[in-house]
Amino acid sequence: MQRILDPGQIESLDQTAIPRLRVPERGALFSTRAARLRQLAGASPIGGYIRLMAALADAQQQTLAQISATMPTAQAIALAQQHSMPIAPATTQPRDPLWRDVLQRLLDRVEAAGLVTPPLARVIDGLRIKRDAELDALADAIVALRFGEVDPASAPFVTAALQVVWTDIASRIDQRAVPYLDTPGACPVCGAQPVASIVRVGGQFQGYRYVQCGLCSTEWHVVRVKCTNCDSTKGIAYHAIDGGSEALKAESCDECHTYRKIGYQEKDYDFEPLADDLASLTLDLLMNEAGYRRSSPNPLLWPEVPSDE
Numbered sequence: 001m002q003r004i005l006d007p008g009q010i011e012s013l014d015q016t017a018i019p020r021l022r023v024p025e026r027g028a029l030f031s032t033r034a035a036r037l038r039q040l041a042g043a044s045p046i047g048g049y050i051r052l053m054a055a056l057a058d059a060q061q062q063t064l065a066q067i068s069a070t071m072p073t074a075q076a077i078a079l080a081q082q083h084s085m086p087i088a089p090a091t092t093q094p095r096d097p098l099w100r101d102v103l104q105r106l107l108d109r110v111e112a113a114g115l116v117t118p119p120l121a122r123v124i125d126g127l128r129i130k131r132d133a134e135l136d137a138l139a140d141a142i143v144a145l146r147f148g149e150v151d152p153a154s155a156p157f158v159t160a161a162l163q164v165v166w167t168d169i170a171s172r173i174d175q176r177a178v179p180y181l182d183t184p185g186a187c188p189v190c191g192a193q194p195v196a197s198i199v200r201v202g203g204q205f206q207g208y209r210y211v212q213c214g215l216c217s218t219e220w221h222v223v224r225v226k227c228t229n230c231d232s233t234k235g236i237a238y239h240a241i242d243g244g245s246e247a248l249k250a251e252s253c254d255e256c257h258t259y260r261k262i263g264y265q266e267k268d269y270d271f272e273p274l275a276d277d278l279a280s281l282t283l284d285l286l287m288n289e290a291g292y293r294r295s296s297p298n299p300l301l302w303p304e305v306p307s308d309e
Contacts, residue, residue, distance in 0.1 A: 019204050021178060021188070022219035026171035029217055030061035030164075036272040040279035050279055052115050053300050056156065059109035060164050063102055069168045070096045081179045086191035088169050090143040090215055096165060100135050103127065103161035110157075123153045143192065143215070145296070147303050155302035159215075163299065166190050166216035184231040185295065187213035188220055193296035196261040196273035197228055197251070209262070212273040214299040227253035228260050229295040238262075239290070241283055247271050248280055250287050258295040259287050274298065 025032075034057035041050040072080070072088045080087045107124050110116065116124065130138075138158050141149035150158075170189045178188050185193060192215035199209045210219035211228050226233050228251070235254025240246070247268035252259040261280065263271035278298050287294075297303050 018208055018221055020221050021175050022205065022210055023173065023175060024167050024171050024217040026064065026167070028061075029167060029171075030057045030064060033272050033275050034058045034061065036270055036275040037279070039270065040275060044279045044281070046279075046281060052110075052120075053156065053278065055110055055113040055115050056106065056160050056300070058113070059106045060160055060167075062109060063105045064164050064168055066105075067098060067102060067164065067168055069098055069165045071169060071172065077177050081177070084179050084182050086181070086187060087173065087178050087189055088166065088216075089191040090162065090166055091140075091191065095136060095139060097132070099139065099161050099165045100132060102164045103135070103158065106157060106160055106164070119153075123151075124157075127154055127157060142302075145193070147297075150302060152302040152304055156300045159299045159302075163215055163217070166192075170213075170216035170218045184227075185211075185229050187216060187218055189213065189218040190216045192216065194228060194260065194273075195296065195298055196263065196277040197222065198263045198265060198271060198273050199224065201265040201269070211260075214274065214296065217274075227251075227256060227258070229253060229258045230256040232256065239283070239287060241286065244283075248276055248283070250283055250292075252287065252290075252292050256295075257292055259292045260295045274300070 034054040037050050037054035037057060041047040041054065044050050077087055079085070107127060111124065135158070138150060138154070139162060142155060142159055142162065173189060181188050187194065190213060192213050194211035195214035197209055197211040199207065201207070209222055209224045211222050212219045222228050225236050227236060230253060232253055232255035237252050237254070239250040239252060240248065245268060247264050248271070249262050250259045251262045261277050261283065263273060263276055265271055278300055284294065
C-alpha cells in the first residue's frame with residue numbers, strides 16, 4: 001500500500017535539505033534588536049527615535065520572559081494544515097487579551113527608561129485610557145495594514161505588544177506542524193508581512209536567504225533573486241547607497257514595482273532585519289524617487305498615509 005508523507009516527514013528524510021523555517025530565539029531576539037538599534041542610531045537622521053525603539057525592544061525582551069500566550073489548539077492546527085493557512089493567524093478573533101496587559105507593561109518600562117518627552121507622554125496617556133474595545137480595534141487595523149485608521153505615534157507601541165505575544169507563540173510552536181502556504185509574502189505562522197530579508201551565515205543556514213516576519217519574527221526560506229512580494233523572478237534588481245554599507249541593499253521587482261531590503265551577514269554579521277531596515281530611511285527615499293514602493297512598512301514606523309497613495 002502506498003504511503004503518503006506530510007511535508008514535515010518528507011523534509012526529515014533529507015538531512016541536507018535547506019531548513020525551511022527559523023523560529024525566533026526567545027531568550028535574545030529583542031535584546032539583540034535593541035543592541036543593534038543603539039549601534040545604528042548614531043549615524044541615522046532619526047537617531048533619537050531609534051534609541052526610543054531600542055528602549056521599547058528592551059522592554060519587549062523583559063516582558064516576553066514573563067508571559068505565556070495561548071497556543072493554537074490541535075483542531076486549529078489541523079484546519080490550518082488542511083487549507084494551507086497560517087497556523088496562528090494574528091487576525092483570529094477573539095484575540096488573546098494578554099496582549100493588552102503586555103501593552104501596559106511595555107508602556108511602564110518605556111516610561112522608566114527616561115526617554116519620554118511631553119508629546120510622547122500624551123501618546124502613552126492616550127493609550128492607557130483607551131477601553132479594551134478601542135485597543136482591539138487598533139490591533140485589528142494594524143494587523144490588517146489599514147493605515148488610515150491608526151495614529152502613527154501610537155502604532156509602534158500597539159505593534160510591539162502584538163509582537164511580544166506572537167513571538168512567544170512562534171518560539172514555542174512545533175516547526176513540523178507549520179503548513180506550507182500558497183500565498184507569497186505571508187508568514188506561515190501568523191500571516192503577517194515580512195519586514196526584510198537576510199542572507200545568513202553559519203551552519204545549516206549558510207548562504208541561504210530568509211525573510212523575517214514583522215510580527216512574530218519567524219523566518220522562512222525564499223530563494224535568492226526572487227521577489228518576496230509577488231514571487232516573480234523577472235526584473236529583479238539591487239540598489240545601494242554610494243559609500244553606504246555593503247551589507248544592505250534594496251531588492252526591487254519590476255513586475256509589482258515594490259522593493260524590500262535585504263542584508264548580507266557575510267558583510268556585517270550583526271545585521272538585524274527590522275533594526276537595519278528602520279535605520280536606513282535614506283535608502284527608502286531613493287527607492288521612492290526611483291518609482292518603487294515598499295512591499296510592507298516597518299512595524300515600528302507606521303506610515304502617515306496609505307502606501308498606495
